[in-house]
Amino acid sequence: MKFRLWPRSLASRTASVLLIGLILVQMAGLTIHAFDRLDVQRLAQARDVAARVVSVYRTVVLTDPSRRAAVLNYLHRGRDLMPTLSDTPPVVDIPEMPIGEQRLLRVAMNFAPIGAPQLRWRQLVIFGGTPWHRVVIGMRLPDGVWLTVRTQVERPRPWHSPTFLIAFGLMT
Numbered sequence: 001m002k003f004r005l006w007p008r009s010l011a012s013r014t015a016s017v018l019l020i021g022l023i024l025v026q027m028a029g030l031t032i033h034a035f036d037r038l039d040v041q042r043l044a045q046a047r048d049v050a051a052r053v054v055s056v057y058r059t060v061v062l063t064d065p066s067r068r069a070a071v072l073n074y075l076h077r078g079r080d081l082m083p084t085l086s087d088t089p090p091v092v093d094i095p096e097m098p099i100g101e102q103r104l105l106r107v108a109m110n111f112a113p114i115g116a117p118q119l120r121w122r123q124l125v126i127f128g129g130t131p132w133h134r135v136v137i138g139m140r141l142p143d144g145v146w147l148t149v150r151t152q153v154e155r156p157r158p159w160h161s162p163t164f165l166i167a168f169g170l171m172t
Contacts, residue, residue, distance in 0.1 A: 045153060050105055062115070080151060089148075096126065105135075120142075124140075
């Protein structure tokens with residue numbers, strides 16, 4: 001007996017073509033869903049990092065220069081967020097953040113409230129990103145001192161949420 005992959009009857013062939021087409025469309029839908037989820041996670045991560053970094057910056061810039069070191073010691077929160085003051089821009093062993101990722105972070109940082117325009121940083125440098133699992137942001141305060149904030153970031157994962165698994169289950 002000879003085994004055939006393609007059915008003999010027209011109805012069976014039609015059903016096979018429709019099922020194969022449905023599988024391809026569902027796979028495309030899952031791919032679109034996953035990429036959309038990645039974009040949303042990147043945006044949320046940029047907003048979160050920006051809010052935390054600008055919060056530290058605002059606290060430091062509004063503090064009297066003689067008390068800034070004490071305030072930074074109070075703000076030091078382990079590996080997750082490490083602010084430091086120096087006279088020079090940050091010196092790091094990682095490259096500058098990719099432009100697309102940097103753009104998201106810069107926009108999010110510009111939307112965070114700081115106060116009067118004269119309190120805004122004079123220069124901003126951003127290093128690292130998701131491939132390195134860390135971000136180093138250097139901001140020059142109006143008086144010329146540099147505030148460097150180091151923070152950890154995770155790579156976005158679309159399959160991490162239960163909604164992705166539910167969508168995958170429903171589509172297959």
